[in-house]
Amino acid sequence: MSRFDAIVIGAGVIGLAIARSLARAGRAVLILEREGAIGTGISSRNSGVIHAGLYYPPGSWKARLCREGRGLLYAYCEERQVAYRRCGKLVVARNDAERPALEAIVARAGAAGGGDLLWLDGADARRIEPALDCASALLSPSSGIVDAHGLMLALLGEAEDHGAMLARLAPVDRVDRAAGAWLVHAGGERVAAPLLVNAAGLDAQAVAGTIEGLNRAAIPPCFLAKGHYFSYAGRVPFDRLIYPVPVPGGLGTHLTLDLAGQARFGPDVEWIDAVDWAVDPGRKDRFVAAASRLWPGLDPDRLQPGYAGIRPKLVGPGDADADFRIDGEAEHGMPGLVNLFGIESPGLTASLAIGDEVAAMLAGRVSRPSRW
CATH class of the missing domain: 3.30.9.10 (D-Amino Acid Oxidase, subunit A, domain 2)
Known part of the structure; x- marks a missing residue:
């Protein structure tokens, strides 16, 4: 069984941004992706717009992370030569x-x-x-457009430069908890880490449902x-x-x-x-x-x-739009776990800010389990 500091489930733009932030912080990161390539779901099927943050309620995740992410994204595109306008x-x-x-x-x-x-x-x-x-x-x-696939390639490349690994064709079947570690069964293999991030996009609720001990009330529709x-x-x-x-x-x-x-x-x-x-x-x-x-x-x-x-x-027809859900231990009571739900627009714009936010939430949660 291979062991890492952190496992990120999902290699869309959000998962890759989180993996980058964790790897830059010195974590040994494994990214698990169900498909044979990165970013084949939500991340490659949007408008490619860099949003200015016009539509989101003050104090919401969407408002803050869009505003912060916009600046980070423009700077990142310049630094990493990702095409944008x-x-x-x-x-x-x-x-x-x-x-x-x-x-x-x-x-x-x-x-x-x-x-x-x-x-x-x-x-x-x-x-x-x-x-x-x-x-x-x-x-x-302040609004613009970005090469979303080029951005994801840059995020993956930087994460790998800092030691992260990507496993393709690795759908998650089950997540167990033992001795302070998350044991993830994926693609016929078993891997372990004290930190686990569920950034599975459309499958985030389904992945959360496989996590041993997670209260089902903590999984939104x-x-x-x-x-x-x-x-x-x-x-x-x-x-x-x-x-x-x-x-x-x-x-x-x-x-x-x-x-x-x-x-x-x-x-x-x-x-x-x-x-x-x-x-x-x-x-x-x-x-x-x-x-x-x-x-x-x-x-x-x-x-x-x-x-x-x-x-x-996270809400159905006729309901007011819901905010992002970035659920850490304070929300579900399980140390070392972050679930991301409802990450829609402006997720692409906010991706780098989300990556830094999740890394900060997990800071200090990398001590080795008792039987590592």
């Missing part, structure tokens, strides 16, 4: 009736520390984005909110990200750009009962309608199915 974002009100929604964003963002916003009237917005249709808008100059993306063939006349006012369950169907300047629209919100990555071409008419509200000049024939992502929600 601080392109800025416009959140638009199509008419005067939607303006109060923008005012609410300004108030919340200011209270949460993400308030570097500029008000634009319709004419001002069209001066910088002539193809846009809106009555007013907020400009967020998971609701799956699927979001489809449709890609636009050809160039678009936009240099910035374009968002509508938020809708229940998400931020609305918005226009995002990749680093090559290609555009996609999404995500929408579809509540599902099981993981399903398929994109239904029959949703195109709804996407055309939503996209045309932002860009009247859109050519519907150029819009085509792209990909889908799934957000691991």
Whole structure:
């Protein structure tokens, strides 16, 4: 049986960021990944946006970690030469009736520390984005886009530089507790460590359910909110990200750009009962309608199915959005264990801050078990 200081379950951007922080602190880290490659789930199926922190309640994990993570992420991209662009974002009100929604964003963002916003009237917005249709808008100059896969490769590379190891095709079957160590059964092997981090994304609740002695009341429900993306063939006349006012369950169907300047629209919100990555071409008419509200000049024939992502929600349809859950010993009573639940947007932006937060929670929890 191989022994480590810490085991991280999940090699998405969150698990890799946590592994990096632990490895940089001198821990011997093993990363367990169910799939054959890193970041094949949530981390590779999102908008790739670096969020400024406009939408999250003051004092929440999301507000603080997004704000801190944004600065860390921009600096990390510069340091590690990860491709990114601080392109800025416009959140638009199509008419005067939607303006109060923008005012609410300004108030919340200011209270949460993400308030570097500029008000634009319709004419001002069209001066910088002539193809846009809106009555007013907020400009967020701190928003941007990042090569999510390049980021994950950089995080893995740095973690490995500090001694971390990655085991692919290693699904977790069971986690036992013995002599102060976590014994993890994964991929037909057994490994042990005094520290265990469950960063399994969509599978976080299922993994938590395999942990011996963990009170099931400490495992929240998971609701799956699927979001489809449709890609636009050809160039678009936009240099910035374009968002509508938020809708229940998400931020609305918005226009995002990749680093090559290609555009996609999404995500929408579809509540599902099981993981399903398929994109239904029959949703195109709804996407055309939503996209045309932002860009009247859109050519519907150029819009085509792209990909889908799934957000691991802690609340269901009709409920207010829930905060991240980063549950340590104070929450569940088990030393050396951190469970991460409901890490959806702005998880990518917050990833480096989450990594540092979890490492700090586990600091001092690396003494060898009595029978190590």
